[in-house]
Amino acid sequence: MTILTKILETKKQELAGLRTDFPETDYPAKPRLADLLRLAKPAGVIAEIKRSSPSKGVIRAEVDVIGQAKRYEQAGASAISVLTDESYFNGSIDDLHEVAKQVAVPVLNKDFIVDKKQIDRAKNAGATVVLLIVAALDDEKLHELFAYTEERGLEALVEVHDEEEMKRALALGAELIGINNRNLSTFEVSLENTEKLASFFTDEQLFISESGIHSPADAQRAVKTGVKGLLIGESLMRANDPGAFLDSLFRQEEAR
Numbered sequence: 001m002t003i004l005t006k007i008l009e010t011k012k013q014e015l016a017g018l019r020t021d022f023p024e025t026d027y028p029a030k031p032r033l034a035d036l037l038r039l040a041k042p043a044g045v046i047a048e049i050k051r052s053s054p055s056k057g058v059i060r061a062e063v064d065v066i067g068q069a070k071r072y073e074q075a076g077a078s079a080i081s082v083l084t085d086e087s088y089f090n091g092s093i094d095d096l097h098e099v100a101k102q103v104a105v106p107v108l109n110k111d112f113i114v115d116k117k118q119i120d121r122a123k124n125a126g127a128t129v130v131l132l133i134v135a136a137l138d139d140e141k142l143h144e145l146f147a148y149t150e151e152r153g154l155e156a157l158v159e160v161h162d163e164e165e166m167k168r169a170l171a172l173g174a175e176l177i178g179i180n181n182r183n184l185s186t187f188e189v190s191l192e193n194t195e196k197l198a199s200f201f202t203d204e205q206l207f208i209s210e211s212g213i214h215s216p217a218d219a220q221r222a223v224k225t226g227v228k229g230l231l232i233g234e235s236l237m238r239a240n241d242p243g244a245f246l247d248s249l250f251r252q253e254e255a256r
């Protein structure tokens, strides 16, 4: 059984007990991620809050989540991604809720969504974008959850990692497509994955390179393919100064 299969089983078991109500509704207004990425030069960064992961173990267990999110926002991140899976990533929906109350950039609920109930939870907790992982969903479910995301006024970031999944994401009509450089079954990470799928890029969609971006050289290599966004977690969580790390990404001299 792959780790993805295992995670998806856990998600289904957790559904019944999932808390979806968050009384607050007065979140600061947030622009659309797609609008921000269209204007970003050369690309926007989606900065992630990630305490640990199945592939890397503990990255940073103790983190001031609000402080970290505000540092990302001040440094010009286009959006904040918050891992909310508890069992495998040590995340929490309360982290996302706190962040959503404090920032005025889009907030991405990073989780393994298999049911509408999780989309309701994301919306009520203050997220404006949800991740839909193509590898985790059959076509019927993918269409159902994509339609529901739009119905609830959220944006969907549709994640793919190979050609077949890319075709399914394009057929769906997704505007935001993330290319995961990490294979969720084997954990292997390679920026080559974004390069391989670049032949599918069109002007209508916005493509985002996800995972394994650790340096200005990595960022600039990814951007060369035509992606308009980078999703970065681990390096930002380990950086002493995440703002300085973000600032350095597109400076020419840093890439040499």
Ligand SMILES: O=P(O)(O)OC[C@@H](O)[C@@H](O)c1c[nH]c2ccccc12
Pocket (backbone or CB within 6 Å): 048, 050, 110, 111, 112, 133, 159, 180, 210, 211, 212, 213, 231, 232, 233, 234, 235
């Ligand atoms: O920490 P990294 O290598 O910078 O990766 C961030 C992000 O892409 C990664 O957390 C991620 C991408 N897709 C996912 C799906 C589920 C959980 C996590 C992810």
